[in-house]
Amino acid sequence: MQHFEFDLSLYQSRRAALQAALPANGLLVLVGADEMYRNADVDHPFRQTSDFLYLSGFEEPDAALILTAESSLLLCRPKDETMETWTGFRWGPDAAAEAFGFDHAACSDDLAEVLAETASDADAIGYAFNDERAAGLVQELQAELSKRARQGVVPAAQHFDANPLIHEARLIKSADELAMMRRAGEISARAHRRAMVVASAGVAEYRLQAEIEFEHRVAGSKREAYQAIVAGGDHANTLHYVANDQAIADGELVLIDAGCELNYYAADITRTFPVNGVFSPAQRRVYQIVLDAQLAALEQVRAGRPFNAYHDAAVRVLVAGMVELGLLQGDIDELIEGGDYRRYYMHRTGHWLGMDVHDVGRYADNGEPRALRPGMVLTVEPGLYIRADDKDAPAELRGIGIRIEDDVAVTDGAPDILTAAVPKSIDGIEALMASGSWA
Structure with a gap:
C-alpha cells in the first residue's frame, strides 16, 4: 500500500x-x-x-x-x-x-x-x-x-x-496540503471513471458505491471523506440521499457524489451520467444548462473576487435555463430577486474544502462576503432538481436531477481544478462509458 x-x-x-x-x-x-x-x-x-x-x-x-x-x-x-x-x-x-x-x-x-x-x-x-x-x-x-x-x-x-x-x-493551504488534495482528487476521479464504465441498466446503486470505495482503498485512502451518494433517477432530487439500495433502470440518470479522504484531506466530486451510457434529448438539455452554469462559476474563482461571485454567476445561468426549459416564466433579474428559482436549485454553489469536506473558515468579514485568496480550496457544484411528482414541470423533465461538482484551488491566476481527470462534458462522458476502460 x-x-x-x-x-x-x-x-x-x-x-x-x-x-x-x-x-x-x-x-x-x-x-x-x-x-x-x-x-x-x-x-x-x-x-x-x-x-x-x-x-x-x-x-x-x-x-x-x-x-x-x-x-x-x-x-x-x-x-x-x-x-x-x-x-x-x-x-x-x-x-x-x-x-x-x-x-x-x-x-x-x-x-x-x-x-x-x-x-x-x-x-x-x-x-x-x-x-x-x-x-x-x-x-x-x-x-x-x-x-x-x-x-x-x-x-x-x-x-x-x-x-x-x-x-x-x-483555510489557506500550503503547497504540501495542495499536493495532498490534488492526489485525493486524482484518486477520487479515477473512482468516478470506474463507476461510469461499470454502470449499466439495472445496476444497483450499492454496486457503484462499492466500485468507488474499492478504488479508493487500493490507491491508499483509509476512509471516505463523507458518506457516498449514489442516486439513480428521482433519488437524485433528494440532496443527501444515502440509502444507495435501489436498482437503476434503463434510461435513468445516476448522480454520484463521492470522494476519498487521504491523510485527513478530503476530495468531493459529483458527476451525473446516464446509466445506459447515452443521454436522452431531455437529459442533454438539462445537463448542458448545469454544465454551463458550472463553467460560468469557475470563471469567478479568482483571487480578489468575493466568495459569493461564483454562486451568483451560476444562479444567473441556471435561471435562464429554467426559463428556457419552461420551468419558470418571467424576467431573469426578477426571478433571481424573488428567489423563485429555489424550487429547482435550493443550495449554494460551493463550500470550503480541506481536512473536513465542509471545511472551516469564515465566509464573510464584517457582514460582507470575503475576498478569495490564493491557497483557498472550494467546491463548485451547481445543480438542477426536477422532482418526479412536480406536475408544473414539463413531463419529459420530471425525475431529472443533475449536479456537477469539482474541487478548485484559488491561485494568482486561473482556477486550478484538482478533479479535472473525470469527464463532465456530454461527449466526454459518453465516450468514456463506451470505451470500457477507466484507466
Whole structure:
C-alpha cells in the first residue's frame, strides 16, 4: 500500500505560528477525539479531530495538547504492553514527545492536574468554545484554581475561542496540503471513471458505491471523506440521499457524489451520467444548462473576487435555463430577486474544502462576503432538481436531477481544478462509458 504523510516539521511550524498568535501570557488547550463505542466490544473506526491532527500529527485517541508562547506539551495514553497486545502500538508520552516534536509530554490521565499547574499564572485561556469536553475541562480548572487563592493563584479572567485562530490557518493551504488534495482528487476521479464504465441498466446503486470505495482503498485512502451518494433517477432530487439500495433502470440518470479522504484531506466530486451510457434529448438539455452554469462559476474563482461571485454567476445561468426549459416564466433579474428559482436549485454553489469536506473558515468579514485568496480550496457544484411528482414541470423533465461538482484551488491566476481527470462534458462522458476502460 502507498503511504501519504507529511514531514513532522510541518506540524511543528503550525504550532509555532499558533503560539506566536496567542494573547499575552495566554494558554491554549485542545482535546483530541475519544474512541466511540458501537456495541459489545466493538468501537466505531477512530478518526482524530481535524484541528488536533492539524497541530500535532498525532492519531491516538484520548490525547490533548497544551500550548503557551514558550512551550508545547502533549498528553497521551501511557505505554501498556497488555493493551497493545489487543489493540496495537501505543507511543506513550516519552516516545511521543520526541517523535512528534513536543517540548514536553505527560499521561492523559493526568490532564486536569497538568493543566492546573500550567495555567496557574496564565492571564488568558483558550479552548474550542463548541467542544463540550474542553468547556467542562476549563470550568473544572477554574474551580480548582479558585481553591488556591491563599497561594496567590488567580484564575485567568480572559477566555478566548481557539477556533478562529486554528480555522483561519487551516483555510489557506500550503503547497504540501495542495499536493495532498490534488492526489485525493486524482484518486477520487479515477473512482468516478470506474463507476461510469461499470454502470449499466439495472445496476444497483450499492454496486457503484462499492466500485468507488474499492478504488479508493487500493490507491491508499483509509476512509471516505463523507458518506457516498449514489442516486439513480428521482433519488437524485433528494440532496443527501444515502440509502444507495435501489436498482437503476434503463434510461435513468445516476448522480454520484463521492470522494476519498487521504491523510485527513478530503476530495468531493459529483458527476451525473446516464446509466445506459447515452443521454436522452431531455437529459442533454438539462445537463448542458448545469454544465454551463458550472463553467460560468469557475470563471469567478479568482483571487480578489468575493466568495459569493461564483454562486451568483451560476444562479444567473441556471435561471435562464429554467426559463428556457419552461420551468419558470418571467424576467431573469426578477426571478433571481424573488428567489423563485429555489424550487429547482435550493443550495449554494460551493463550500470550503480541506481536512473536513465542509471545511472551516469564515465566509464573510464584517457582514460582507470575503475576498478569495490564493491557497483557498472550494467546491463548485451547481445543480438542477426536477422532482418526479412536480406536475408544473414539463413531463419529459420530471425525475431529472443533475449536479456537477469539482474541487478548485484559488491561485494568482486561473482556477486550478484538482478533479479535472473525470469527464463532465456530454461527449466526454459518453465516450468514456463506451470505451470500457477507466484507466
